[in-house]
Amino acid sequence: MREPASKAIPLRVRLGIYGTGMFADGASNVIIPLWVLYLDPSPFAFGIVIGARSLLPFLFSIHGGVLMDRLGARQVMLFFAVIGLIVPFLFPLLPWVWVAGILNLVIGLTSTMNWVGAQTLVGQVMRGDPTLTWQVSFGNRFGHFVFPILAGAMWDAFGPWGGFGVIFASAVLFMASAAMLPRGSDAGGKAEAPETRPFRALDLLPRLEDYTRTFTLLGIPLVAIAVAGSVLNIGVGAIQGSFFIAYMKDIGLTGTLIGVVFAGLNLSGLAGTAGMTPLARRTGDVWLLNATVVAAIALITVTPLFVAFLPLLAITVLRGFMQGVSQPLMIVIPSKSVPRESQGAVVGLRISLNRLMQTVLPPVMGGVVAVVGIENSFYWVGGILLVVSCGLWAVFRPPHST
Template sequence: MTTTVKEDAPDPRGLMTVYVAGFFSMGMLDLFAFLVPLYAIALGFSATEIGILVGSRGLLSMVFAIHAGACMDRLGARRVTLVLIAGAIALAPLYALMPHFWTLLILQIVSGCTVSLNYTGTQTLIAQLGRGEAEYIGRYSFATRMGTASAPIVVGLVWDFAGIWPSFLFVMAWGVALFAAVWAIPDPGVVRAEADAAGDDTSAPPFRIADALPRWSDYAQSFAMMAIPAVAITIAVIFVRNATSGIQGSVYVVYVEGIGMTGTMIGVLFAAIEAMSGIGSLFGGRAMRAFEPQRMMVVSTAIAIALICITPMLGGVFALLLVAQGLRGVMQGVMQPVMFSVQSKAVGAHQQGAMVGLRQSANRIAAMAVPPLMGWVADRWGVAESFYILGVGLIAICGLIYLAVLRLPQPGGRRTG
């Protein structure tokens, strides 16, 4: 017999397990983003090779991001997420056994997909268990930020004091904790209660190969939304915004390691942006009321780009690097809820899932494209120079997006400019 969950009272224990899962799932993304460049440096790879490695982790998840949400709907988010986590756990220690570029590249492509999509799974689970309420999703978001803030510091200490093997075994242990948290999550009560009311079978559907394969209709529905101007603008902003993460995960690590920063210090720099981003997100609603949302998105993105691209100007002073990371975190944190709100209001309630898939595809494209480009520029013109070259290019793109925003009509028929 299925337990009915009250409409106004989501299961507190279920919510808590999702918060814990969010902590570990988002933290796992940063563990790989932090360790892979350091490992590649230790192996003597060039900046271009490091950029390719970092960017490649988004290749498969870019292709399957839209499909993943539909697959979780068909087979159950909890079940699919557990399979993805198990794959990530099994693959983590293999990094220490792969000292050659091409074998490491293949491993990074496959592992990156499992890690990225298990985070998609925990996002789906909180949406189901929390009934879409902002209160619960906000707590989940805070938990994910705490995961990304703490993971780099801890693994940085492991790297400095224990080395390569213990670092990747730590990632494996982190994955086991994530698996346990997701295992403890109950099947979403909302889904079961609705199925009971309709007299439908609430058991998990049997697995069929066809259910795990991509469907053209899923992709067509998502990409069709790019015809909506507000959606197109926000997707462009997301791409440019996530370029800063691509910089941080590739040449930024090469640069700060090259000027003498230890793994622990680099971990603190990574943690600073995540912690301040969490704080900044608390002010997204106020900022949206105080400023025109789409203009603010573009301006805050340009500021965030400038803050990471001035890194060579800061003279290797740790305090200045920390302040720049913190300010960039605030900019990106304030902007994120604004972006999601603009997207949500631009499409219907029945299109929210497709919107998430489209957004994640843009995330993955940026994560895959920027690091190799940054690495190539660094090898050709120098590491420090690559910050300036890419910074000028990205800010110029922001300028073009801003001009497009000025041409968008407001609800009253006026243009924003």
């Protein structure tokens, strides 16, 4: 009888993987916008600096995933972890807007590679085990909930150095977690194949054949389903992080109430991630992914119907639950559909297309807002996403289970 994955993987290795998920990002997505506003840029410059975060991940997530397949996730993660230790304190040391844009390019890539590595390990070490996968996703969401609060408090108490200090502390914890991992990908903590050579500067150069080979993975139906669901789901997140905030300001919510809404979103996401495994056993992975993505899009589309705080909080909490359920499914489904040597590539493919959506959707929705207004823009953009998601569900009719 096959030994359960949770017992086959040593505790030290599991803790290392959980840690890489929890400490992958820290609070850079909160502190860097605060820092850029502190520098008092023009609105256009602010948008350029913040948008820079997704550019390198869009271009190099596939390459990073392929490197993890080729050289081992641990080695690549430690390389980016070293960069993550250095960059945070360069922000307050170099207080210029254009420098912040360059540094945000780098920190966007390092945090993305951290998360790509954690997801790659789910496939390589955990073999896509659903229970262990939701635990990694739960840790990631918990980190996104705790670190922004801690970083905000440290910013208020000690200024920018306090906020960036939290990012540095998260980077230290990530490096410690990555160092706990085995040098190879064996669940038992022993390498199945030794790393044949160290990481070299030449490895940073992308190869065209790696990209073309990675995109052929979309020919696997379950990979295509998971990637499409991930991109559509990240579209909801792109709206949440931009015009959803603008809408809440327009209806008169204070900054504190907006913070409460996002706290509710994150907490319900934790609950959804924790509840994924029993729900998937009843419905099947693919059906549950499709249903939760469609539900999340529908809930963001109807946002303008709610102008009072409590109803808006309620639908946001429900949407967060749906997104929490879908996140680990986007990791589990493709990880069980590709061989171990392609785990990093399939994660990089999904993350790269996610970053493309994050880069493109906000300015597109901004153009729609300019034409039809912010309230109607939710109906137009959300409606299009909803039609696409329902169409994909009809095309990719899920089996009873995956």
